[in-house]
Amino acid sequence: MKKDPRQAGEPSNIFRFSGPAGAWRFENPTLIIAWDEDAGKLGPKVVEYINRQLDAKSLCEVELAGFFSLEGVAVENDIAQFPQGKFYYCGRNDLVVFKSNEPRLERHKFLDGLCDFAQRYCKISQLYTLGATVSSVAHTDSRRILAVFNQEQIQQELSPLGVENMNWQGPPAVSSFLLWVAQRKGIPGVSLWTEIPFYLAAGEDFQAIKATLSFLDKRFDLSLDLAELDEQIRCQNAKIDRLRQDDAQIDGYIRTLESKLSLSADEQVELSKKVAEAL
Amino acid sequence: MAIIFYKEPKLKNPVMFCGWPGIGNIGLTAIDTLRVVLKAEEFGQIEPWDFFDPQQVRIANGLLKDLEFPSNKFYFQRLETCPEPCRRDRDSIFFIGQQQPGEGPARYAQGQKAYEMANLVLDVAEKFGCQRVYTSGAAVTAIHHTARPRVWAVPNKQNLIAEIKEYDNTILMSQIEGRSNQGAITGLNGLLLGVAKKRGLEAICLMGEIPYYLQGAPWPYPKGSESVLRVLLKILDVTVDPSASSGQALSRLDKLAEKVEENIEGFLESLYAAEAVPPEVRDEIERLRHVSHEPGPITEEEQKRIMEHIDELFDQRPWKDEKGPSTGGGTQ
Numbered sequence: 001m002k003k004d005p006r007q008a009g010e011p012s013n014i015f016r017f018s019g020p021a022g023a024w025r026f027e028n029p030t031l032i033i034a035w036d037e038d039a040g041k042l043g044p045k046v047v048e049y050i051n052r053q054l055d056a057k058s059l060c061e062v063e064l065a066g067f068f069s070l071e072g073v074a075v076e077n078d079i080a081q082f083p084q085g086k087f088y089y090c091g092r093n094d095l096v097v098f099k100s101n102e103p104r105l106e107r108h109k110f111l112d113g114l115c116d117f118a119q120r121y122c123k124i125s126q127l128y129t130l131g132a133t134v135s136s137v138a139h140t141d142s143r144r145i146l147a148v149f150n151q152e153q154i155q156q157e158l159s160p161l162g163v164e165n166m167n168w169q170g171p172p173a174v175s176s177f178l179l180w181v182a183q184r185k186g187i188p189g190v191s192l193w194t195e196i197p198f199y200l201a202a203g204e205d206f207q208a209i210k211a212t213l214s215f216l217d218k219r220f221d222l223s224l225d226l227a228e229l230d231e232q233i234r235c236q237n238a239k240i241d242r243l244r245q246d247d248a249q250i251d252g253y254i255r256t257l258e259s260k261l262s263l264s265a266d267e268q269v270e271l272s273k274k275v276a277e278a279l
Numbered sequence: 280m281a282i283i284f285y286k287e288p289k290l291k292n293p294v295m296f297c298g299w300p301g302i303g304n305i306g307l308t309a310i311d312t313l314r315v316v317l318k319a320e321e322f323g324q325i326e327p328w329d330f331f332d333p334q335q336v337r338i339a340n341g342l343l344k345d346l347e348f349p350s351n352k353f354y355f356q357r358l359e360t361c362p363e364p365c366r367r368d369r370d371s372i373f374f375i376g377q378q379q380p381g382e383g384p385a386r387y388a389q390g391q392k393a394y395e396m397a398n399l400v401l402d403v404a405e406k407f408g409c410q411r412v413y414t415s416g417a418a419v420t421a422i423h424h425t426a427r428p429r430v431w432a433v434p435n436k437q438n439l440i441a442e443i444k445e446y447d448n449t450i451l452m453s454q455i456e457g458r459s460n461q462g463a464i465t466g467l468n469g470l471l472l473g474v475a476k477k478r479g480l481e482a483i484c485l486m487g488e489i490p491y492y493l494q495g496a497p498w499p500y501p502k503g504s505e506s507v508l509r510v511l512l513k514i515l516d517v518t519v520d521p522s523a524s525s526g527q528a529l530s531r532l533d534k535l536a537e538k539v540e541e542n543i544e545g546f547l548e549s550l551y552a553a554e555a556v557p558p559e560v561r562d563e564i565e566r567l568r569h570v571s572h573e574p575g576p577i578t579e580e581e582q583k584r585i586m587e588h589i590d591e592l593f594d595q596r597p598w599k600d601e602k603g604p605s606t607g608g609g610t611q
Contacts (some may be wrong), residue, residue, distance in 0.1 A: 039602055108328040134603040148601070150343045165341025166601070172336030172346060173600040180333070182345040193601060 012111035015087070018058040024089040026096060028125035030220065031118045033098045035131065035174060039076075040196040040205035042132035046212045047088075047099045053224050055098060056088040067103040067110050088119075095220060096122045102174045111174075111181045118232070126154060127187040129175035130212060133166075133193040134201045138257035139240060143211040148195040150183035154190055161219060166193060176206065197257070199272040203279055206232040220227060236279065244279040250274050282399060284323040288407075290370040294510070295412045296402045299376035299467055303500030305487040306415030306468065307375070309507035312532050314373045315527040316517070319354035325399050328352055330380040330392055338601075349378035352395075353403055367451035371515075372407055374400050379467050393467055395519050397474040404480065411481045413514075415507050416468040418486035419494045420455075423567035424543045428506045429457070435465060435476040441485060446510050449485070484512055493543065493566055503535040508532070 029175035032050070034043030050056070075081065085100030096118070103110035118124045133146060147163040149155035155165075172180075175191040183190040194212045196205040210229040217224045244251035253263055253271045263271065298310025329347035335347040342446065354373040380392040404412055418431040432448040434440060443451060452462050466483050474480035487503030508529070512519065517524045547564065550556050 106329075107332055131602060133601060141484055147341055148338050149341055152342065155341055166338050167340065168336065168338040168601050170335065171600045172333050173602055176336045176338070176343060176601060177333055177346065178345050179337075183343065191601070 001013055012072045014063050014131065015060045015113045015117050016063055016111065017060040017231065018086070024059060025093050026122045026124075027093045028123055029092075029096045031096050031098060031122065031124045031127040033100075033114075033127060033129045033145065033175075033217070035129075036099070036101045038130075039132040039134050039201040040203065040208055041193055042196060042205065042208050042212060043130040044099060044210045045099055046130050046203065046216070048218070049209070049213055049229075050097050050224070051090065051097060051099075054090040054092065054095075054222070056090040059087040059089045059096070061086045062100060062110070062114075066104055067107075068101065069104055074130045088124075095222075107177060108181070111178045113184050114178070115182050115187060119187060124187065124192075127178075127182055128189070128216075129191040130180060131175055131191065131193050132201070132205070132208060134198050135195040135261055136257060137195055137197050138254055139197045139200060139205075139207065139237065140258060141197075142255075143205075143208045145211060146195070148179060148191040148193070149189070150179045150187045154188040158190060158219075161215065163190075163192065163215070173206060182251070198268060199275045202272065202276055204236075206236055239278050241277060243274060247274065281326045281352075281401060283326060283351075288321050288357070290355060290372065290407050291358065292506055293355070293370040293407055293409050293468055294369065294408045294515075295372045295374065295400075296328070297374045297400060297467075299379050299416045301379070301466060301468070302417035302419060302494050303496070303503055305417040305489060305500055305503040306485075307395070308499055308501055308504035308532070309485075309487065309511065310373065310413075311375055312504065312508055312528055313511050313515075314354055314375065315528040316512075316519060317356045317371060318525065318532060319356040319371060319373050321352055321354050323353040323403070325351040325396070330396060331348060331378055336601075347377070351376045355407075356528075357557065366548050369515075371405065373401070374584060378530065393470050394474070397467060397470045398563060400471065400549075401474055401478055401480065405478070406474075407478070411483075412471065412475050412513065414468040414484045414485065415472050415511075416464065416466070416486045417489045417500070419491045420488050421567060422488050422490050423564070424490050424493065424502070424540055424569060428503045428576075430485040430510050430564050431488070433462075433472065433484045433486070435472045435480075435482045439481060443483065447513055448506060449510055460568050490567070498539060498542070499535075500608075501532055505532055505536055505594045554607060 032047065034047040036044050038044060064083055064085075070194035085103075088097040088099070090097060098114065098118070110209045115127075118127065122147040137143070146166040147155075147158060147164045148166050148168075149158070161167075173191075179189045191210065192215070196208040200208075204254055206229055210226055210233060212220070213224055213226060213229070216222060217226075240254075246255060250271060253267055256263055296310045296313060298307040298314075300307050327350065330351070331349045333346045333348050335345075337344040337347075352375055354375065356371045356373075358368070358370050376396075379391065396496045401412070418429075422428065427448070430446070432446065432449050432451060434443060440451065443449060452560050455462075461467065464484055464486070468486075472482045472484050476534045487500075487505075487506050487507040489500045489503045493500060519529055521527075521530065
C-alpha cells in the first residue's frame with residue numbers, strides 16, 4: 001500500500017499536498033530546482049518562465065516551521081515576503097519543478113526530505129539545480145554554463161551539450177549540499193551555474209536567463225517561446241549602451257571587461273551602481 | 280542521528296574527556312593535547328550532517344568529490360597500552376568536536392541540537408561503562424595575559440568537591456571573590472554537566488582562565504589550556520617523558536603559549552601606539568599586569584567598556600561559495 005507522506009515519522013512529511021494526491025502522472029521525470037536567493041534572479045526567473053509557458057500547477061509545498069525563522073516577515077521592494085517551497089507539475093510526465101527559498105535551519109533534513117519526496121512520490125530519475133555564478137564577464141559576452149555533477153555518467157551525457165566543468169574548493173552553496181545528499185541516495189544530479197556579469201547581479205540578467213532556458217529547452221525539448229526574453233535583452237542592452245555613450249568612464253570599465261581585463265574593487269562598485277541606476 | 284563505531288573496544292572503568300571549540304579554544308586544546316599525549320585511537324564518530332552545515336566542498340573537473348562537515352570523533356586508550364607511565368586504574372575515552380551545535384546565530388551550543396548532541400556523547404560514555412566525565416572550557420576573568428591562569432572547577436555532584444580541592448592551581452566557584460558562589464557555564468560544557476547529572480553520571484568542568492579583553496580574539500589562548508592540561512595529567516597521574524613524542528606535544532603547547540603571549544603584547548602595544556583604544560582602557564588593562572587573580576578594581580562597567588573597544592578590532596571572515604568563487608569567471 002502506498003504510504004501517505006503526511007504520516008508522522010516519514011522523512012518526506014515535510015511536504016503538504018496542495019491538491020489531491022495522485023492527480024499527477026510521472027514517468028521517471030527530471031527534477032528541476034531553483035532557489036529564490038540567486039544572483040540576477042536567475043534560478044527563480046528560469047523556473048517561473050518554464051512554469052508559465054507550460055502552465056504548471058502547484059503539487060505540494062514545504063512545511064515552513066523548522067526550516068525558516070518565522071519571527072516576522074522581511075520586506076523587499078515595499079512588499080512583505082514570506083519563505084515558501086513548492087513542487088510544480090508542468091503537465092508533462094517527464095518534468096517536475098521545485099522552487100524554494102533556501103532553508104535557513106535544519107538544512108540536511110530539508111534536503112533529505114526533498115530528495116526523499118522526489119524519489120518516492122515522483123520517482124525522479126535525475127535532478128538539475130539552477131543558479132548563477134557572479135563573474136567579471138561583460139554583458140556583451142556570451143554566458144557560459146558551468147556544471148558540477150555528482151556522477152560520471154550524467155557528466156558524460158551532458159558534456160556534449162556545451163556545459164563547462166567547474167572547479168572549486170571552499171564553502172559549499174546549498175545546491176552542492178543537495179547534490180551530495182542526492183549522490184548518497186543514488187540520484188544522478190547536476191548543478192548548472194550560469195555566468196552573470198557582476199554588475200547585473202543585483203537586478204536581472206535576461207541573457208543569462210535565456211542561456212539557461214535555451215539549454216533546458218534543448219535538453220528536454222520544451223518548445224519554449226523565448227521571444228519575450230529577446231525583447232528584454234534588447235531593451236536592457238540598449239539602456240546600458242546609452243549609459244556608455246553618456247559616461248566615458250563607464251564605457252571604459254566595460255571595454256576593460258570586454259578585453260578580459262579586471263577592474264579594481266572601487267571600479268566594480270562604481271560600475272554596478274551606475275548600471276543599476278540606468279536600468 | 281547516529282553514532283558510527285569502527286570498533287567496540289572493551290574498556291576497564293573508563294573516564295571520558297570532552298573537548299570542543301570555545302573561547303580561546305582552551306578546552307579543545309587541553310583535551311586534544313591530552314589525547315595526543317596518551318596516543319588515543321579513533322574508534323567512532325557522530326554523524327555530523329544533522330548537526331552542522333558542511334564547511335567545504337571540493338569540486339574537481341566538474342565532479343563533486345567531497346563535502347566536509349565538522350567532525351565529532353571518539354577515541355580510546357587502554358591502561359595497558361598507554362605509552363606514558365601512570366598509576367591510573369582507568370582507561371580513557373575522548374570526544375573531540377570541531378564545532379558546537381547550535382540554532383540560529385548563537386556562538387555556542389544551545390537549543391534542541393545541543394541537547395541531542397550532549398545525549399549522544401553520554402550514550403557513548405554509558406555504553407562503555409564511564410562513570411566520570413570531564414569537560415573543559417574557558418573562565419573569562421580579570422587577569423592579565425602575563426599571569427598564570429588558574430583552573431575553575433565545577434562539579435555536578437556535591438561528593439566531588441573534596442576531590443577538586445586536592446587539584447593543583449584549581450578553585451571552586453565559591454572561592455572566587457565577588458561571585459557569591461554563583462555563575463553559569465554556557466554551551467556544551469554546561470549542558471553536558473547537566474545532562475550527566477540527570478543520568479546519574481559524575482561530571483566536572485575544568486575551565487582555564489583567560490583575560491576578559493581577549494575573549495573575542497580570533498586566536499587560541501594556550502596558556503589557559505596548559506593550566507587545564509596540567510590538572511588533567513595530575514588527575515590521571517601521568518608522567519610524561521619530555522624526550523618522547525608525547526612530551527613533544529606538551530613542549531609544542533608551551534612554545535605556542537609563549538608565542539601567543541608575545542603576540543598579545545605586540546598587538547596591545549600597536550593598539551596603544553595607534554591610539555586605537557582610549558587611555559583609560561589602556562590603563563585598566565595595564566593595571567591588571569600588577570594585580571593578583573582577584574577581580575579587584577575592575578568593575579563590570581569598566582570590563583564592558585574595554586570589550587567594546589577590543590572586540591571591534593577583531594576581523595570577521597567573508598563568506599563565499601560557488602555563487603561567487605571569484606571575479607575571474609567562476610572557476611579556479
